[in-house]
Amino acid sequence: MDHIMLEQEHGFSHPGSSSEIIGYSEKGRPLVVGYYYNNEGSHLDSGKKNPKVRVFVLAGQHGDERYGRKAVGRLVNILDDNSSIYQREFQSLQIAILQDANPDGASMRSRANASGIDLNRDHQFLNAAETRAMHSFIRKWRPHLVIDVHNYPSKRKHLLKKGLVLHHDVFVDVPTSPCVFANPCMNQKTLDQFLHEIRADLQLHGFSCERYCMIRPSGRVRHSTPDVIDARNFLTLRYNAMTVLLEGRTPTRKDGELKRELLVAAQLQALLSILAWSVRNGSHLRSISNYIPVKGERVPIQSRYAAARQALRMSFKTVKSDNIEILSLPNYTPYLEISRYVDLPAAYAVPKENKKLLNLLHRHGFVSMSLDSPCAERAAVQRYYIQSRGSKRENKPQSRAPAMAAIVTAAGPEKRALCDDSYEIFPSSQLGGHSLAILLEPKSKYGLCRNKRFGLSLLPESYYPILRVM
Numbered sequence: 001m002d003h004i005m006l007e008q009e010h011g012f013s014h015p016g017s018s019s020e021i022i023g024y025s026e027k028g029r030p031l032v033v034g035y036y037y038n039n040e041g042s043h044l045d046s047g048k049k050n051p052k053v054r055v056f057v058l059a060g061q062h063g064d065e066r067y068g069r070k071a072v073g074r075l076v077n078i079l080d081d082n083s084s085i086y087q088r089e090f091q092s093l094q095i096a097i098l099q100d101a102n103p104d105g106a107s108m109r110s111r112a113n114a115s116g117i118d119l120n121r122d123h124q125f126l127n128a129a130e131t132r133a134m135h136s137f138i139r140k141w142r143p144h145l146v147i148d149v150h151n152y153p154s155k156r157k158h159l160l161k162k163g164l165v166l167h168h169d170v171f172v173d174v175p176t177s178p179c180v181f182a183n184p185c186m187n188q189k190t191l192d193q194f195l196h197e198i199r200a201d202l203q204l205h206g207f208s209c210e211r212y213c214m215i216r217p218s219g220r221v222r223h224s225t226p227d228v229i230d231a232r233n234f235l236t237l238r239y240n241a242m243t244v245l246l247e248g249r250t251p252t253r254k255d256g257e258l259k260r261e262l263l264v265a266a267q268l269q270a271l272l273s274i275l276a277w278s279v280r281n282g283s284h285l286r287s288i289s290n291y292i293p294v295k296g297e298r299v300p301i302q303s304r305y306a307a308a309r310q311a312l313r314m315s316f317k318t319v320k321s322d323n324i325e326i327l328s329l330p331n332y333t334p335y336l337e338i339s340r341y342v343d344l345p346a347a348y349a350v351p352k353e354n355k356k357l358l359n360l361l362h363r364h365g366f367v368s369m370s371l372d373s374p375c376a377e378r379a380a381v382q383r384y385y386i387q388s389r390g391s392k393r394e395n396k397p398q399s400r401a402p403a404m405a406a407i408v409t410a411a412g413p414e415k416r417a418l419c420d421d422s423y424e425i426f427p428s429s430q431l432g433g434h435s436l437a438i439l440l441e442p443k444s445k446y447g448l449c450r451n452k453r454f455g456l457s458l459l460p461e462s463y464y465p466i467l468r469v470m
Contacts, residue, residue, distance in 0.1 A: 063105020
């Protein structure tokens with residue numbers, strides 16, 4: 001990572017601000033993070049007794065979402081040009097801003113990067129140089145809160161058939177994967193409070209705001225995804241950094257210049273509202289960040305959607321008249337019920353011959369250890385045995401990855417030598433150690449065994465190659 005300060009070149013004139021190149025795009029464009037903090041000390045004060053709350057504003061993962069980048073640019077201008085606002089409102093924060101996470105995509109007006117990778121679907125696998133740089137920065141800077149800034153299109157084909165479009169100025173959302181609740185400080189009450197306060201503040205400023213939702217052609221309504229491939233879910237899970245989604249509406253051709261400015265202003269106000277929320281909730285954000293799992297904790301690895309008792313009432317704009325109509329959406333499944341847990345082992349032993357899997361774990365910054373002590377010669381381990389193929393229902397392909405295609409049972413524990421060169425040991429008692437269970441457990445709905453390239457096959461009458469160190 002290049003620790004290059006660029007105050008003059010990039011115009012960060014605030015007395016306590018600086019900028020840094022944290023990496024480069026696939027085509028070599030720099031990824032520049034600007035820092036904003038007061039003059040009492042370095043922006044890296046995590047070693048202090050009461051460190052400031054660190055907020056990372058991440059924008060432009062999708063290169064064609066330029067209005068989100070504009071809103072973040074307005075925030076940069078406010079922090080650059082009026083230091084009194086920072087001192088008055090946000091002096092308890094340290095703010096880092098990556099205004100353009102996908103400069104190649106922005107230059108091509110493309111959603112994906114130069115290699116055709118959707119960066120916001122790459123946080124589990126880290127195929128792109130840009131996502132690897134983001135993760136490297138986050139591991140170093142350790143933000144307590146990440147604001148992931150996007151834009152959303154108001155038109156959906158199945159809604160247009162009904163003469164409706166989405167019209168809210170801003171959508172916000174919180175982590176939706178149940179896996180994040182392995183962290184006992186990441187509770188639903190905190191997330192509900194966040195949504196309520198941001199929506200109320202935006203309404204107070206005259207902007208319309210709703211929780212981000214996905215309306216399927218079938219009429220089913222849910223809030224985003226339980227998957228762990230996007231920034232909001234995986235960054236929360238891996239780094240204990242509460243990551244929230246901020247989607248501003250993309251202007252349509254019918255919107256004039258004034259409306260375009262108002263939409264940028266709405267997203268800017270949402271950014272300011274979220275920063276103010278982090279000031280009020282700093283102690284809780286720090287408690288989320290400090291979580292380190294221990295052996296025996298229960299980690300959610302499977303979930304299912306649960307229907308709400310009441311229909312969702314949501315407003316839409318009609319295509320013909322531009323009137324606002326409130327509709328009742330009965331097929332509303334806002335909740336995720338956890339359907340399977342696993343008890344976290346002391347560590348996972350990964351065969352050293354599986355280079356692709358080890359490379360991914362190293363990219364994510366997981367720390368491994370050497371078991372060369374005498375007690376490691378006969379360590380207690382547990383193995384999974386693949387009994388048989390699953391049912392037809394279990395084998396049904398899903399949208400992004402095949403379902404678990406086997407019936408798996410736990411065998412052991414047994415004594416086994418782990419101090420030779422056969423395994424690399426990853427202890428679960430480390431930052432984000434609970435996400436090792438999400439990635440490595442064969443029964444995990446989000447496990448890497450569902451991706452053939454990692455060589456974690458679930459062949460009948462065989463043992464799963466990864467060992468649970470008890």
